[in-house]
Amino acid sequence: xxxxxxxxxxxxxxxxxxxxxxxxxxxxxxxxxxxxxxxxxxxxxxxxxxxxxxxxxxxxxxxxxxxxxxxxxxxxxxxxxxxxxxxxxxxxxxxxxxxxxxxxxxxxxxxxxxxxxxxxxxxxxxxxxxxxxxxxxxxxxxxxxxxxxxxxxxxxxxxxxxxxxxxxxxxxxxxxxxxxxxxxxxxxxxxxxxxxxxxxxxxxxxxxxxxxxxxxxxxxxxxxxxxxxxxxxxxxxxxxxxxxx
Ligand code: OAD
Numbered sequence: 001x002x003x004x005x006x007x008x009x010x011x012x013x014x015x016x017x018x019x020x021x022x023x024x025x026x027x028x029x030x031x032x033x034x035x036x037x038x039x040x041x042x043x044x045x046x047x048x049x050x051x052x053x054x055x056x057x058x059x060x061x062x063x064x065x066x067x068x069x070x071x072x073x074x075x076x077x078x079x080x081x082x083x084x085x086x087x088x089x090x091x092x093x094x095x096x097x098x099x100x101x102x103x104x105x106x107x108x109x110x111x112x113x114x115x116x117x118x119x120x121x122x123x124x125x126x127x128x129x130x131x132x133x134x135x136x137x138x139x140x141x142x143x144x145x146x147x148x149x150x151x152x153x154x155x156x157x158x159x160x161x162x163x164x165x166x167x168x169x170x171x172x173x174x175x176x177x178x179x180x181x182x183x184x185x186x187x188x189x190x191x192x193x194x195x196x197x198x199x200x201x202x203x204x205x206x207x208x209x210x211x212x213x214x215x216x217x218x219x220x221x222x223x224x225x226x227x228x229x230x231x232x233x234x235x236x237x238x239x240x241x242x243x244x245x
Contacts, residue, residue: 006231010242013212013229014091017186021100021177022088023202024235027191027217029109031236032079034072038193044068053164062157066147069160073125076107077142084190085113087239092116094245100180104192104199106162119177121169121199127161130154136161169198181206190216190235194223203227 003009014020026036037049044052047068051057058065092099092115101118103110106125110118129136130151139149149158163169181187187206194200194215203213203223215227216235224230231238 003229006229007238007241009229010214010231013186013214014188014242017184017212019098019100019180019184020091020095020186020188021102021180021184021202021206021211022091022188022190023181023192023199024088024101024103024105024110024190025192025194025199026105027193028084028103028235029079029082029105029107030191031082031084031234032109034075034079034107034109036191036193044071050165053162054166055164056166058159058164062148062159066144066149066160069125069162070143070147073144074142076109076125077140079107079109081109081113082236084235084239085109085115087243089114091243100177100184102177102180102199102202104196119173119180121163121173121177123160123162123170125160125162128158129161130156131159132156174198177202178205181211182209184211187211187213188216189213189223189227190239192217192221194221 030036052065052068088101092101101110101115103118103120104122106122108124108126126138126140127136128139128149133151133154133156135151135153151158181202184206187203189203206213212228214229215223216231216238218234
């Protein structure tokens with residue numbers, strides 16, 4: 001059932017909820033000019049994300065995988081957070097620790113919009129990790145001078161500090177995300193295709209604990225049928241409308 005005024009409905013639910021969680025995906029950064037993974041513009045040299053974001057792809061051809069990340073790092077470095085990112089930062093300011101932001105994005109735009117506490121399920125594109133000594137560092141250089149880059153400490157090959165298909169999510173971060181979702185009364189799911197697990201299991205988890213689930217997406221997704229409210233449109237337009245006080 002679609003309420004007469006879904007924006008007003010969303011505003012009321014946000015105002016009434018003691019605890020709110022939000023899960024974001026690539027769609028929230030689309031209006032910042034960063035292509036989503038499953039849109040035509042998301043293809044790079046005709047590779048799909050699933051062809052490149054895997055340990056097997058990296059083992060076979062680390063240079064090509066790094067070239068893809070270097071391309072994405074270049075796009076992200078030029079991008080600015082949009083009104084959707086800012087609205088979620090504002091919600092955190094208003095609710096404090098009654099709000100938890102969980103993202104699948106590795107672009108860091110939530111932080112740049114002012115969000116202080118961001119649970120990054122898939123890591124961060126500005127982190128590198130040495131496959132030999134496991135040291136994790138931040139590296140903001142664009143483009144990187146050498147691909148694949150080498151570890152300053154031991155000379156080993158670096159990999160992007162992100163989670164690839166088939167790899168476990170960072171355990172503590174995932175536990176915090178699950179806990180926030182179990183505790184919340186409202187989960188806002190914005191700009192994700194809701195097909196990549198385990199992130200996509202957070203919405204059913206919220207519902208099984210009695211929370212309402214609100215989806216914000218330009219298109220229908222596998223979540224749409226079970227969400228309590230679907231707001232169709234760009235998150236950069238909808239989030240400010242439902243969050244502004
Ligand atoms: P996808 O590219 O799969 O989905 C982006 C979603 O955003 C789609 O459902 C679009 O309809 C929607 N969308 C596009 N523009 C939008 C806008 N302006 N406002 C609102 N919604 C919009 O991206 P994710 O769901 O984030 O993982 O993908 C999940 C994971 O798969 C990623 O974290 C990445 C990827 O491959 C790994 O690399 C491990």
